[in-house]
Amino acid sequence: MRVASSGRRGVSEVVAALLLLSITVGVFGVFYTYYVSGLNSSGGSVAKGIQDSAKATGELMSLVSYQVQGSTVTLYLYNYGLQPITLNPPQQAFLVASGSQQTAQSFALTDASSGGAISTIQTQKLAKLTLTFGSIPSSFYVEIMDSIGKNFEFQLSG
Helix, strand or coil: CCHHHHHHHHHHHHHHHHHHHHHHHHHHHHHHHHHHHHHHHHHHHHHHHHHHHHHHHHHCCEEEEEEEEEEEEEEEEEEEECCEEEECHHHEEEECCCCEECCCCCEEECCCCCEEECCECCCCEEEEEEEEEECCEEEEEEEEEECCCEEEEEEEEE
């Protein structure tokens, strides 16, 4: 009889160990699911915060490339923001170098793909802005003001 009872003890220890292991795995699964869903919700709020910040600033534009030829500066500008960017005529485009400022003498904004004249750079679009100044130094930056008064500055060299 002792042999039969010790066999049952062995089986009950194995069942107890399996039960304890399954409870541990179950608790771990619940906490893991809760943790991962918490990361997803906070990640979503971070992305929403970035979008809200972009909307608050309104317009986001980057300089893709540029060319300087004589007194002409050609800028290739990409609107990566969430809103179209409307640029003003030459009175709002400046060349700044060594503390002095020049207003652009001419201002031409065109769609980089079609070449057609535009006044607004649509979102996710590339535009070509050609500015003419009196003289261009070796190192300068161009400042452009849009229709809502936001300034874009691009450091260049001739």
